[in-house]
Amino acid sequence: MSASEVKKGLAGVVADVTAISKVNPESNSLLYRGYPVQELAATQPFEAVAYLLWHGELPTAAQLADFERLERAQRALAPSTVAVLETMPPDAHPMDIVRTAVSQLGTLDDTLHEPGGWTDPQLDLDRSALLFAQLPTIIAAVQRRRRGLAPIPPRADLDYSRNFLWMTFGELPSDAAVDVFRVSLVLYAEHSFNASTFTARVIASTTSDLYSAVVGAIGALKGPLHGGANEAVMHIFEEVGTAANVVPWLDRALAEKRKIMGFGHRVYKHGDSRVPTMHAALEVLLDESGRTDLAALYAALESEFVARKGIYPNLDYPSGPAYHLLGFDTEIFTPLFVAARVTGWTAHIMEQAAANALIRPLSAYSGVDERHVPGL
Ligand SMILES: CC(=O)SCCNC(=O)CCNC(=O)[C@H](O)C(C)(C)COP(=O)(O)OP(=O)(O)OC[C@H]1O[C@@H](n2cnc3c(N)ncnc32)[C@H](O)[C@@H]1OP(=O)(O)O
Numbered sequence: 001m002s003a004s005e006v007k008k009g010l011a012g013v014v015a016d017v018t019a020i021s022k023v024n025p026e027s028n029s030l031l032y033r034g035y036p037v038q039e040l041a042a043t044q045p046f047e048a049v050a051y052l053l054w055h056g057e058l059p060t061a062a063q064l065a066d067f068e069r070l071e072r073a074q075r076a077l078a079p080s081t082v083a084v085l086e087t088m089p090p091d092a093h094p095m096d097i098v099r100t101a102v103s104q105l106g107t108l109d110d111t112l113h114e115p116g117g118w119t120d121p122q123l124d125l126d127r128s129a130l131l132f133a134q135l136p137t138i139i140a141a142v143q144r145r146r147r148g149l150a151p152i153p154p155r156a157d158l159d160y161s162r163n164f165l166w167m168t169f170g171e172l173p174s175d176a177a178v179d180v181f182r183v184s185l186v187l188y189a190e191h192s193f194n195a196s197t198f199t200a201r202v203i204a205s206t207t208s209d210l211y212s213a214v215v216g217a218i219g220a221l222k223g224p225l226h227g228g229a230n231e232a233v234m235h236i237f238e239e240v241g242t243a244a245n246v247v248p249w250l251d252r253a254l255a256e257k258r259k260i261m262g263f264g265h266r267v268y269k270h271g272d273s274r275v276p277t278m279h280a281a282l283e284v285l286l287d288e289s290g291r292t293d294l295a296a297l298y299a300a301l302e303s304e305f306v307a308r309k310g311i312y313p314n315l316d317y318p319s320g321p322a323y324h325l326l327g328f329d330t331e332i333f334t335p336l337f338v339a340a341r342v343t344g345w346t347a348h349i350m351e352q353a354a355a356n357a358l359i360r361p362l363s364a365y366s367g368v369d370e371r372h373v374p375g376l
């Protein structure tokens with residue numbers, strides 16, 4: 001294997017098949033189990049999208065009701081999970097806290113000790129549902145602790161999106177704002193072999209357990225070239241300040257060869273299929289809040305960067321400011337991505353396990369030629 005054969009970053013490499021989602025950069029479309037993501041975002045509760053990703057079909061009304069009952073019944077954290085959250089330094093990055101909490105959930109799962117329990121398909125489905133139900137409780141508690149506030153217990157009379165916002169803020173925004181949050185979760189849920197999902201599949205391919213694979217995926221998502229970009233976008237807005245500052249700021253940033261967060265994508269080169277839907281959702285919040293300054297800054301940075309580089313916004317560009325306007329701290333944005341993407345990750349972990357081959361590529365050696373320890 002020579003260095004010239006290397007596909008740096010595995011760019012363009014088809015690593016396996018998947019029936020979970022199809023990203024098509026030519027038609028700028030994204031299908032979850034065959035359904036256009038825009039149609040799901042317009043019509044489905046996030047619970048139904050999770051069900052679709054795991055089972056391959058949208059739930060019937062009875063199946064959705066059963067799943068909602070299960071999800072609502074599992075939201076409360078074990079006292080030991082609450083204790084783990086409380087021992088973490090309050091100023092630790094929320095992604096590190098969430099990663100640690102998921103790892104701790106793995107230690108509570110006795111079925112991992114059963115013969116074959118690590119990769120049992122039914123147990124993996126149960127574990128996926130548990131993570132789905134508990135991540136909002138964990139993330140809301142982390143957000144509140146950052147503000148010196150006690151956690152708010154989950155409310156079984158509220159659906160997933162409403163309960164998440166309730167546990168975080170102790171009040172509910174307008175129905176329109178709740179819907180923006182739901183739309184963001186649907187759009188973030190799944191995106192084929194992105195870096196965090198591929199990480200999860202690599203870990204699953206060793207026949208390790210689902211919690212370990214999700215912990216690894218969280219680590220991969222944290223990076224600003226991937227999920228961490230939604231947080232980084234907000235830092236950029238803060239740094240630029242106003243729409244009038246965009247041109248001089250961009251002159252400097254590009255001269256320094258900085259990456260502008262929230263723009264560019266490995267697969268989509270003509271725009272991200274999810275951005276128009278998320279941008280429309282963001283506009284609802286911009287209108288509600290009267291934040292014409294942020295709307296102007298958003299538009300100015302986008303048009304100036306696209307004009308100069310021909311590189312388009314990705315989903316993190318509209319999601320970052322949307323989460324800001326919903327009231328989340330910037331450091332909580334990527335954990336929100338975790339809560340959404342755990343659905344896709346776990347669907348992929350189960351798909352990998354069902355038709356497994358150890359993922360172990362080759363490398364081209366570029367070190368020194370063979371040599372020998374002196375004196376031998
Ligand atoms: C939900 C998600 O995870 S979406 C991705 C979120 N990540 C970001 O928003 C981070 C900013 N974007 C980037 O860093 C990149 O666009 C990536 C990592 C997402 C994709 O990268 P790749 O497919 O590897 O493209 P690559 O980095 O090679 O970019 C190609 C060229 O465009 C430039 N480029 C790409 N994105 C950007 C950007 N956001 N700002 C400035 N230049 C950029 C690169 O510098 C490179 O230029 P060069 O050919 O002169 O060296």
Ligand SMILES: O=C([O-])CC(=O)C(=O)O
Nearest residue numbers: 190191193194195266267
């Ligand atoms: O597909 C990717 O490489 C990154 C991305 O947009 C996602 O994970 O949603």
